[in-house]
Amino acid sequence: MTLPPSLERVLTGVSKPGRYTGGEWNSVSKSWDSTRVKVALAYPDSYEVGMSNLGMGILYELLNDQAGVLAERVYAPWVDMERALREAGLPLCSLETRHPLRCFDLLGFSLQYELNYTNVLTMLDLAGIPLQANQRDESWPVILAGGSCTYNPEPMADFVDLFVVGEGEEVLPELVRLYDRMRSAPGYSRTGFLRAAAAIGGVYVPSLYRVSYCGDGTVAAIDPLEPGVPARVDKRIVPVLPPAPSRPVVPFLEVVHDRVAVEIMRGCSRGCRFCQAGMVYRPVRERPVEQVLDAVERQLAHTGHEEVSLVSLSSTDYTLIRPLLTALLDQHAGKRVSVSLPSLRTDAFSVELAQLLQRTRKSGLTFAPEAGSERLRAVINKGVTADDLLATAEAAFRSGWQRIKLYFMIGLPTETDDDVLAIAGLVREVQALGRRVLGGRARLNVSVSTFIPKPHTPFQWAAMCPPGQVAARQAMLQRELHLRGVDLSWSDEATSRLEGALSRGDRRLGAVIQRAWELGARFDAWAEWFRPELWASAFAQAGLDPQFYTRRERAREEVLPWSHLSAGLSAGFLWEEYSRARLGEAGDNCRESCAGCGVRETFDLSACPVTLGADGRAE
Amino acid sequence: MTSHEVQRLRIVFAKRGSLVYISHLDLMRAWERALRRAGLPVAHTQGFNPRPRLLFAAALALGCSGRAEQLDLYLEQRIDLRSAASALLAQLPAGLDISSITEMDLTLPNLPAQVVAAEYRVTVEPAIQPAEFQQRIAALLGSTTLPRRRERPDGVRSYDLRPLVQELRFAGQEHGLQVLSTRLQADGQATGRPDELMAELGMARQVRSIERVRIVLKEEA
Numbered sequence: 001m002t003l004p005p006s007l008e009r010v011l012t013g014v015s016k017p018g019r020y021t022g023g024e025w026n027s028v029s030k031s032w033d034s035t036r037v038k039v040a041l042a043y044p045d046s047y048e049v050g051m052s053n054l055g056m057g058i059l060y061e062l063l064n065d066q067a068g069v070l071a072e073r074v075y076a077p078w079v080d081m082e083r084a085l086r087e088a089g090l091p092l093c094s095l096e097t098r099h100p101l102r103c104f105d106l107l108g109f110s111l112q113y114e115l116n117y118t119n120v121l122t123m124l125d126l127a128g129i130p131l132q133a134n135q136r137d138e139s140w141p142v143i144l145a146g147g148s149c150t151y152n153p154e155p156m157a158d159f160v161d162l163f164v165v166g167e168g169e170e171v172l173p174e175l176v177r178l179y180d181r182m183r184s185a186p187g188y189s190r191t192g193f194l195r196a197a198a199a200i201g202g203v204y205v206p207s208l209y210r211v212s213y214c215g216d217g218t219v220a221a222i223d224p225l226e227p228g229v230p231a232r233v234d235k236r237i238v239p240v241l242p243p244a245p246s247r248p249v250v251p252f253l254e255v256v257h258d259r260v261a262v263e264i265m266r267g268c269s270r271g272c273r274f275c276q277a278g279m280v281y282r283p284v285r286e287r288p289v290e291q292v293l294d295a296v297e298r299q300l301a302h303t304g305h306e307e308v309s310l311v312s313l314s315s316t317d318y319t320l321i322r323p324l325l326t327a328l329l330d331q332h333a334g335k336r337v338s339v340s341l342p343s344l345r346t347d348a349f350s351v352e353l354a355q356l357l358q359r360t361r362k363s364g365l366t367f368a369p370e371a372g373s374e375r376l377r378a379v380i381n382k383g384v385t386a387d388d389l390l391a392t393a394e395a396a397f398r399s400g401w402q403r404i405k406l407y408f409m410i411g412l413p414t415e416t417d418d419d420v421l422a423i424a425g426l427v428r429e430v431q432a433l434g435r436r437v438l439g440g441r442a443r444l445n446v447s448v449s450t451f452i453p454k455p456h457t458p459f460q461w462a463a464m465c466p467p468g469q470v471a472a473r474q475a476m477l478q479r480e481l482h483l484r485g486v487d488l489s490w491s492d493e494a495t496s497r498l499e500g501a502l503s504r505g506d507r508r509l510g511a512v513i514q515r516a517w518e519l520g521a522r523f524d525a526w527a528e529w530f531r532p533e534l535w536a537s538a539f540a541q542a543g544l545d546p547q548f549y550t551r552r553e554r555a556r557e558e559v560l561p562w563s564h565l566s567a568g569l570s571a572g573f574l575w576e577e578y579s580r581a582r583l584g585e586a587g588d589n590c591r592e593s594c595a596g597c598g599v600r601e602t603f604d605l606s607a608c609p610v611t612l613g614a615d616g617r618a619e
Numbered sequence: 620m621t622s623h624e625v626q627r628l629r630i631v632f633a634k635r636g637s638l639v640y641i642s643h644l645d646l647m648r649a650w651e652r653a654l655r656r657a658g659l660p661v662a663h664t665q666g667f668n669p670r671p672r673l674l675f676a677a678a679l680a681l682g683c684s685g686r687a688e689q690l691d692l693y694l695e696q697r698i699d700l701r702s703a704a705s706a707l708l709a710q711l712p713a714g715l716d717i718s719s720i721t722e723m724d725l726t727l728p729n730l731p732a733q734v735v736a737a738e739y740r741v742t743v744e745p746a747i748q749p750a751e752f753q754q755r756i757a758a759l760l761g762s763t764t765l766p767r768r769r770e771r772p773d774g775v776r777s778y779d780l781r782p783l784v785q786e787l788r789f790a791g792q793e794h795g796l797q798v799l800s801t802r803l804q805a806d807g808q809a810t811g812r813p814d815e816l817m818a819e820l821g822m823a824r825q826v827r828s829i830e831r832v833r834i835v836l837k838e839e840a
């Protein structure tokens with residue numbers, strides 16, 4: 001495909017121009033003129049990150065498989081490309097047919113990380129689309145957003161016309177059909193479409209709600225503005241996982257996850273209290289073994305990849321994991337295909353599985369005890385003991401892995417210095433074990449992130465640990481873990497604070513995001529671009545204090561900014577879990593006993609979790 | 620060390636369109652994936668991380684198109700050239716076009732070792748009169764040395780560009796652009812870069828396109 005000369009001139013001056021040229025294998029360019037509904041799928045981060053997102057790939061294939069609909073991709077232009085486009089006066093275009101974004105009917109952003117928000121504004125602006133939803137009339141595309149951030153989309157409510165809460169596989173086609181029908185009918189209006197869309201389950205139209213505030217700045221109420229608009233929007237789920245994609249786009253550039261990725265299970269049964277994914281992606285739904293095998297086969301044939309990743313939040317928990325892996329290895333024996341299994345549980349069984357998969361032990365194994373002390377692990381309901389970890393590490397070292405990665409968090413509710421010292425103690429034990437088994441070759445990568453309380457988790461009411469204390473605890477670990485063969489890394493404090501404020505913020509943060517963007521905030525998720533001082537000014541200029549969102553323990557009665565949105569969990573369950581956490585009581589695992597989170601009732605499920613029996617049928 | 624090799628195919632292909640903007644490494648990956656999709660019995664290197672046996676004549680700089688790029692493909696099972704061609708054609712992304720597939724003697728030296736030079740065609744925006752363009756070319760060819768410094772990831776390197784320029788001529792105008800044709804040394808010793816040549820001519824900013832039209836091998840030279 002030849003590129004327009006105006007674009008070619010821009011491309012010669014930017015880094016990695018292949019991010020902007022498209023034409024990848026399996027990318028789909030449908031006829032623009034003869035397709036009725038045109039959807040742009042936008043990912044507000046670099047091409048390499050966006051191309052690794054499973055959800056985008058699912059929706060891309062799903063929409064393009066429908067007659068009368070086309071879906072094209074666009075990613076956030078890197079900072080040099082943004083400048084080059086502005087200098088050349090070129091609008092941001094899709095990768096496939098290179099149409100300016102403003103020519104699409106629907107422009108859907110995937111919001112997976114709060115620190116991508118400013119890139120959404122960059123993309124709208126480069127497309128020439130007014131940033132504020134209330135400045136856009138019928139002539140502009142309808143701006144949608146989905147993804148895990150939409151469990152509290154309020155900070156982006158000013159910019160987005162419509163949020164999809166939950167899984168998009170059914171909602172998006174429903175929205176497209178509605179749009180198709182309404183737009184060709186006489187008297188189409190944007191507000192009419194949004195009003196009709198609001199009646200679709202899982203659709204949240206922020207302009208149809210009024211948020212009022214109390215004198216102290218907390219939310220007083222969130223009320224629908226019109227009759228017929230639901231007071232509460234429940235997330236959507238697909239009760240049965242639809243077939244996995246067949247023809248994922250094969251990037252030319254090396255992207256973050258450059259491989260075939262097949263989802264084997266959605267949801268997680270572990271009930272970790274800090275984990276938003278584990279809470280909001282309920283219920284557990286396992287994909288039958290034959291479907292996984294079939295999807296892997298199709299994707300390998302259509303992509304030419306040589307690596308397969310079986311994706312889920314906790315792969316070892318997939319009921320038929322061993323039969324699945326054995327069948328997969330049989331199927332591809334002698335074909336130079338490697339299989340990886342991320343998200344391993346901390347147990348010997350996981351090491352056994354990893355052993356089955358990896359002929360070479362180069363990549364290292366990762367385990368996530370998350371907290372250092374038994375007490376704190378009960379608080380967060382991470383059911384791993386020190387003995388589990390040591391036995392697992394020993395099995396890994398003995399099977400030939402020289403590198404083990406351990407993930408911990410600091411700043412967890414109820415955490416004391418002793419809990420943090422316990423991290424150091426555990427790491428030292430694992431290190432000593434490694435040296436016993438392997439000598440000086442044993443290596444430990446210890447990654448310590450700062451806990452951020454997230455909406456729709458039992459910790460949604462909790463305060464973040466004060467910044468000074470986080471820093472002191474990071475320093476403590478640095479001191480304690482100055483050991484041979486141990487590499488320690490931790491997350492940036494200012495980044496965590498901002499993520500904390502944006503993830504639990506209200507609508508007023510829209511002004512902060514826009515101001516930060518105007519001041520130059522871009523790619524905030526990238527350490528090399530993140531400029532916390534811009535955000536500090538933006539908060540100040542909006543008259544808001546980030547600590548109001550991060551540092552405050554919220555009362556049970558407080559109206560949380562996302563209280564009109566539901567992940568299907570009952571508030572009673574979340575509060576109960578929070579109370580038990582503070583008492584140091586561990587919680588449940590759905591596979592052992594149902595904790596009554598509310599998902600079963602919300603979605604009227606006959607079985608929960610949806611697992612597979614030994615015969616491969618759903619139990 | 621490699622797995623058993625029973626057949627060696629030389630593929631001549633073009634790299635153009637949007638593929639001009641992918642790097643050599645990306646191009647190699649694109650070929651490897653296309654070969655796997657086509658199901659060709661590609662031989663692999665041995666060891667922990669077996670790689671498909673695919674040897675490119677010479678890396679093409681990002682931003683340049685190639686009219687007749689070359690690679691040698693080693694197979695572990697013999698296949699019929701016609702079916703290899705049709706299997707591959709169905710799997711190549713737009714911008715990669717095969718112009719020929721020929722069987723080569725397995726015992727010949729490997730392809731990169733045979734490369735001696737490359738010919739380029741460069742188009743430039745007409746910032747100066749053709750006469751002056753030709754003067755600059757003559758001056759460049761008349762010089763005995765052209766010391767240049769090039770920034771590389773591992774530091775600045777000084778070298779002499781002059782001996783690398785084997786041919787250089789003004790090739791007229793086309794679609795309002797001036798065309799320059801050149802042949803640069805490209806072997807184990809040194810590789811002349813067309814962008815460096817254009818900078819030496821004082822026309823780096825006017826370059827609109829660079830196409831490598833031919834890779835010259837030893838036996839043809």
Ligand code: SF4
Nearest residue numbers: 590594595597600608
């Ligand atoms: S309803 Fe019970 S089994 Fe289902 S997700 Fe909730 S706690 Fe787990």
